[in-house]
Amino acid sequence: MSLHGIRTVAGLELKQRARTSRWPIVLLLWFLFVAGVTFLSYKALNTAAIKAGPTLYDVTTFLVLGLSMLVVPSLTATSVNGDREAGVLATLQTTLLTPADIIVGKLVSSWAIALVFLGVSSPFLIWAWIAGGIGFGQVVGSLLVLAFVLAVTCAIGLAFSTLTARTVASAVLTYLGMAGLVFGTVIVFFMSFFLVQNREQVRYYGIPDSFWQSQPTNADGSPSPDAVVPTVGDCRHLTREENVIHTERIWWLLPMNPFVVVADAAPGRVLTNRDVYTGFQPMREISIGARAARAGADPRERQECNFGNPGDPAELPPLQSGPIYPYGLAFYLALGAGATWLAIRRTRTPVTRLPNGTRIA
Amino acid sequence: MTGDQSAQQPASGGTATAVGGIEVASVRRAFGSVLAVDDISLTARPGEVTALVGPNGAGKTTLLLMLATLLVPDHGTIRIDGFDPVTQPGEVRARIGWMPDGFGTWDALTVREVLHTIAAAYRMGPVEARARTEAILELLHLGDLADRRARVLSRGQKQRLGLARALIHDPSVLLLDEPASGLDPRSRIELRDVLRSMAAEGKTILVSSHILTELQEVADRAVIVARGRTTESQTLDAVELATTVGSWRITSLDPDRLRSWLHDHHVPWRAELAAVEVEVGGDEQAARLLADLVADGIRITAFAPSQGALEAAYLAATEDRQ
The missing domain is CATH 3.40.50.300 (P-loop containing nucleotide triphosphate hydrolases)
Incomplete structure (x- = not known):
């Protein structure tokens, strides 16, 4: 692998793409779409009392990530087998370019295009930063994480494009792979709750069953008008058996999700204080939820002695663990490196075995 | 170099x-x-x-x-x-x-x-x-x-x-x-x-x-x-080609006379449109045949190998193909 080789391939790819696709129109549509959604969100959410900034930031970031997940795989998912079909891959393979030059060159060029899309949407991220009190570091940090996730997406598409002979097959597989990361991780997480739940004794502070049993009832068992309403004074420290879900055993599914990684990586948030609620903030909610899932089953006493009176114990804030995005970044780094390694291996020549229907030249 | x-x-x-x-x-x-x-x-x-x-x-x-x-x-x-x-x-x-x-x-x-x-x-x-x-x-x-x-x-x-x-x-x-x-x-x-x-x-x-x-x-x-x-x-190689049997194509202004001449001299021939083709064993024989034809007053306008040596070898090598 050499810089000269990578630059040669990346330059070739970029020149090809720049001239064969209608990028100005695609980028304009992308810009208008992101602009429209951001503007409408701003109009809907910005009031004198609540700044729309944090919400705007969340909405725009997720929109850009979601749209990128649709666009970016198409940049690489047919890259290698498409070149093979067009008969131009072997032309490069018989030169002094190494398979690593070819694959890394393709990766760099497709990532560069993905970054152009990100760049086009950045005015809105910066607007959101200005509109609400979001730190500059947060914007830069999230942009870096987004850019990294997009690079991994490119690598996954590239790997699939070396695995199948037909471009349709690799495109479908790449989208399925992305769906697996985006939806599959969340679905599997929630569906595997039954695997990690136990009947356990949990502590709670509330009204004992004996209180209800001591109340007079009508003949048909319905509460009698003579029944007394419980007060704080009736609350006791008690235990009961409950289904406890040990999400600390399956939390690692969540940082495999690109949205969770991006949401959790956004720094500078007061995550534990749910009362400071300033509107719809999906990233914040996801981050809180994912960290709580990692912390797992809550060993604290349940506070059920709420009667709406001042001085009642407030609902406990969700359990927190350390940030989970480093795990996500490590997973994506391994995934991207693995995909790139596989793609390089699959582009090596001379080949011994040819899959059915594969052409070399 | x-x-x-x-x-x-x-x-x-x-x-x-x-x-x-x-x-x-x-x-x-x-x-x-x-x-x-x-x-x-x-x-x-x-x-x-x-x-x-x-x-x-x-x-x-x-x-x-x-x-x-x-x-x-x-x-x-x-x-x-x-x-x-x-x-x-x-x-x-x-x-x-x-x-x-x-x-x-x-x-x-x-x-x-x-x-x-x-x-x-x-x-x-x-x-x-x-x-x-x-x-x-x-x-x-x-x-x-x-x-x-x-x-x-x-x-x-x-x-x-x-x-x-x-x-x-x-x-x-x-x-x-x-x-x-x-x-x-x-x-x-x-x-x-x-x-x-x-x-x-x-x-x-x-x-x-x-x-x-x-x-x-x-x-x-x-x-x-x-x-x-x-x-x-x-x-x-030219030397080798000169001794290989090959087909020659002859065109004449007197096609009937050419055919009867070949017949009389027991040279096997076959009609190819207006021309005839004969099998000749190498350049030496071909030259002699041409000289004989001209000597007997048959007006020849074209006299050339009808297929190349490579073509002949190729056809021979692949003739068992279905």
Whole structure:
């Protein structure tokens, strides 16, 4: 692998793409779409009392990530087998370019295009930063994480494009792979709750069953008008058996999700204080939820002695663990490196075995 | 060129032998249950043009893919300028120029950009790449097409671009798969001249083709393959050709007299449109036959071999085909 080789391939790819696709129109549509959604969100959410900034930031970031997940795989998912079909891959393979030059060159060029899309949407991220009190570091940090996730997406598409002979097959597989990361991780997480739940004794502070049993009832068992309403004074420290879900055993599914990684990586948030609620903030909610899932089953006493009176114990804030995005970044780094390694291996020549229907030249 | 060739010799202690050119020994390659190349052996020497001829599906393209370091043979050995394409692909790639059959090209790039890219892929710097590109454009008369996009080129023009691509790094071994297909007559003649001058520079040239008459004019030797096997390897040498039995075609202003003369002299003949064809054992006999005909006052307007020696050998080698 050499810089000269990578630059040669990346330059070739970029020149090809720049001239064969209608990028100005695609980028304009992308810009208008992101602009429209951001503007409408701003109009809907910005009031004198609540700044729309944090919400705007969340909405725009997720929109850009979601749209990128649709666009970016198409940049690489047919890259290698498409070149093979067009008969131009072997032309490069018989030169002094190494398979690593070819694959890394393709990766760099497709990532560069993905970054152009990100760049086009950045005015809105910066607007959101200005509109609400979001730190500059947060914007830069999230942009870096987004850019990294997009690079991994490119690598996954590239790997699939070396695995199948037909471009349709690799495109479908790449989208399925992305769906697996985006939806599959969340679905599997929630569906595997039954695997990690136990009947356990949990502590709670509330009204004992004996209180209800001591109340007079009508003949048909319905509460009698003579029944007394419980007060704080009736609350006791008690235990009961409950289904406890040990999400600390399956939390690692969540940082495999690109949205969770991006949401959790956004720094500078007061995550534990749910009362400071300033509107719809999906990233914040996801981050809180994912960290709580990692912390797992809550060993604290349940506070059920709420009667709406001042001085009642407030609902406990969700359990927190350390940030989970480093795990996500490590997973994506391994995934991207693995995909790139596989793609390089699959582009090596001379080949011994040819899959059915594969052409070399 | 001599400097180049001494540079190609591997350092002592390498596994490569000092022999230049292409050496193929008992190579075999199957794709699943389909045996594309069964047992091909051939030698192509530096300074010669070697023709690889055979019917469709004979294994020519598969053999060239193995020579071009893209495919590993199941069995047998290949040496290109003494290097093994399987274990030393880098060494081989630096020395070969491969022009595939029916290749594609990057549609959006101009001819000049394609050549710049390939030159860069051979690790040439920008200055050297530009110089080589201009030299090759000149050599192959592609100058006026240089700024056209590859997409708009005709098939023959694409073929010339393919040849240019194969020559950009001044390889010592040329592997050309059907280089003449789609070329107009002038381009064919130019191709022939280019190949002859390359051979004269000491390069090894292996050309696969169907156009036997073209090959006969350019090739020094021919290797005939059929059903994945080498059936014959022959020198297209003037001395040898002179003694081979071949068909000659005779056209006369007196066709009836010609036929009765042949009949009277017990020369077997068959009618071919207005002409007749006779089997003659070599140039010597042909010359005598012509002299006899003219001496007997038969007005001959044309007297020429009806098929080339290569064509005859090819037809003989492949006649068992269904």
